[in-house]
Amino acid sequence: MDLQAQFNKLDLQKCILIGVGLAALYYVLLFDHGTAIDQQIQANAVQIAENQATLNKVKGALEDQKKFEEDLKTINTNIKDFQSYFSAPMTTNDLMANVSNFAEYNGVIIEKLNQATKDTEFAEYPETAVEFIVEGSFHNIMAFISQLTQMKKAL
16 A cells, blocks of 8 residues: 555544654654754854954054044144254344344333353253343333243243
8 A cells, every 4th residue: 555545544633643743752852942042142142242342442442542643743742842942052142133123123122231141050951141131111021021932942
């Protein structure tokens, strides 16, 4: 007898019994309650957490690099400004000429302008000392002093 004939001979009870038996066999041997998928989900969650931590570290490093570059620009600008005050040494004649020009520009009269004799305060920096006496209105003298302080030299 062939298989088709044997299949046609099965009644409803035998079919249900075979179906329940196969379902029980599947449940016992193959059904895993989704643990494989759960394990894969957990592994993916761990990988996502590691990648997120790495991404946060990279973002932090990029922010640190930007801040470092901005700080470096600021420092370079400040150093250049500072060095401009210690450029080539100014001779006494140059300094006297500047003082005279500033006084004339601000309407101040110079009564005395001499090279001062004093000991250098800082041996490593070239110093040029000048002493002067000026006469003028308070406003003119203040404008004169203001212009002196704006020279690109340490006074």
